Amino acid sequence: MKMTGNTILVTGGTSGIGRALAEAFHDRGNRVIVTGRRQALLDQITAGRPGLIGMSLDLDDPASLPRLSAEMRARFPELNVLIANAGISRAEDMSAAGWDASDAEAIVETNILGVLRVTAAFLPALKKQPNATIIATSSNLAFVPRADFPTYCASKAFLHSWLQSLRHQLRRIPIEVLELTPPYVQTELTGAAQASDARAMPLAAYIAEVMQLLELRVHPRDEVLVERDRARRWAERDGRYEATFAAMNPN
Numbered sequence: 001m002k003m004t005g006n007t008i009l010v011t012g013g014t015s016g017i018g019r020a021l022a023e024a025f026h027d028r029g030n031r032v033i034v035t036g037r038r039q040a041l042l043d044q045i046t047a048g049r050p051g052l053i054g055m056s057l058d059l060d061d062p063a064s065l066p067r068l069s070a071e072m073r074a075r076f077p078e079l080n081v082l083i084a085n086a087g088i089s090r091a092e093d094m095s096a097a098g099w100d101a102s103d104a105e106a107i108v109e110t111n112i113l114g115v116l117r118v119t120a121a122f123l124p125a126l127k128k129q130p131n132a133t134i135i136a137t138s139s140n141l142a143f144v145p146r147a148d149f150p151t152y153c154a155s156k157a158f159l160h161s162w163l164q165s166l167r168h169q170l171r172r173i174p175i176e177v178l179e180l181t182p183p184y185v186q187t188e189l190t191g192a193a194q195a196s197d198a199r200a201m202p203l204a205a206y207i208a209e210v211m212q213l214l215e216l217r218v219h220p221r222d223e224v225l226v227e228r229d230r231a232r233r234w235a236e237r238d239g240r241y242e243a244t245f246a247a248m249n250p251n
C-alpha cells in the first residue's frame with residue numbers, strides 16, 4: 001500500500017493495536033480518522049495532533065455506522081484506506097452448566113458482522129480511489145485455536161477465509177486487501193493484565209514490525225505476518241498442527 005498521503009479510517013482506534021497503527025500512519029503524513037465508543041479516549045488521542053480526527057462508532061448500535069458513513073462522505077470523500085480492526089475477545093466455557101451463547105453472539109456481532117458492515121459501508125467510497133486498501137485484523141489464533149476462546153478464534157478464522165474471497169473479487173477494481181494476523185500482543189483486549197504480560201509481544205515492537213513489512217511490501221499472499229506469527233501460521237502445512245494445538249491447550 002501507499003504509505004503516505006492517504007485518508008485512513010481506523011475502527012477500534014481508541015486503544016491497543018488500532019490506536020498505535022493510527023498514530024504510526026499519522027506520523028508518516030496521513031490523515032487518520034480514529035473511531036470507537038469511548039469519547040474521552042477519542043478526545044485524548046486527537047488532542048494536539050492536527051490531521052488525526054476522532055469520530056464515534058459503536059458497531060453494536062445499528063444507527064451508528066450509517067451516521068459515521070454519512071459524515072465521512074460529507075467530510076472525507078477522498079477516503080482511500082479502511083482499517084477494520086475493532087474486535088472483542090471473551091473466554092467461554094461450554095462445559096459449564098450455565099453456558100449460553102450470549103458471549104458468542106457478541107463476538108460474532110463485533111468481530112464478524114462489524115467487519116462486514118464496515119466494509120459494505122465504505123466500499124463504494126474506496127472503489128472511486130486509485131490507491132485503495134482495506135486492512136482487516138484477524139489473529140494468528142485463526143490458524144490454531146485456543147479452546148478457551150472458541151468463538152473468538154473461530155471469528156478470526158472466518159475473517160481469514162472471507163478476506164481471501166474479498167481480495168479475489170476486488171482484484172480487477174483494484175483494491176488491495178491485507179490481513180493483519182497479530183500474535184499475542186500487549187494490549188487490554190482480554191483485560192488490564194494482558195498489557196503487561198511478559199509472554200505477549202510489546203505493542204510498539206509489533207507496530208514497528210508491521211509498518212516495516214508494509215513499507216517494504218513484504219507480505220506474501222497479502223498477509224502481514226510478523227516473525228512471531230509464522231510458526232502458528234504454518235503449523236498445519238509443516239506437520240506441527242497436533243503438537244501446536246496440544247501445547248496451546250494442555251490437558
Ligand SMILES: NC(=O)c1ccc[n+]([C@@H]2O[C@H](COP(=O)([O-])OP(=O)(O)OC[C@H]3O[C@@H](n4cnc5c(N)ncnc54)[C@H](OP(=O)(O)O)[C@@H]3O)[C@@H](O)[C@H]2O)c1
Nearest residue numbers: 012014015016017036037038059086087139184185187189
Ligand atoms: N492484542 C492481541 O493479543 C491481539 C492478537 C490478535 C488479534 N488481535 C485483534 O486486534 C484488534 C484490536 O485489539 P487490541 O488488542 O488492540 O485490543 P483493544 O485495545 O481492546 O482494542 C479493541 C478496539 O475495538 C474497539 N471496539 C470494541 N468493540 C467495539 C464496538 N462494539 N464498536 C466500536 N468499536 C469497538 C475498542 O474501542 P471502544 O471500546 O472505544 O469502542 C478498541 O478501540 C482486535 O480485532 C483483536 O481481536 C489482538
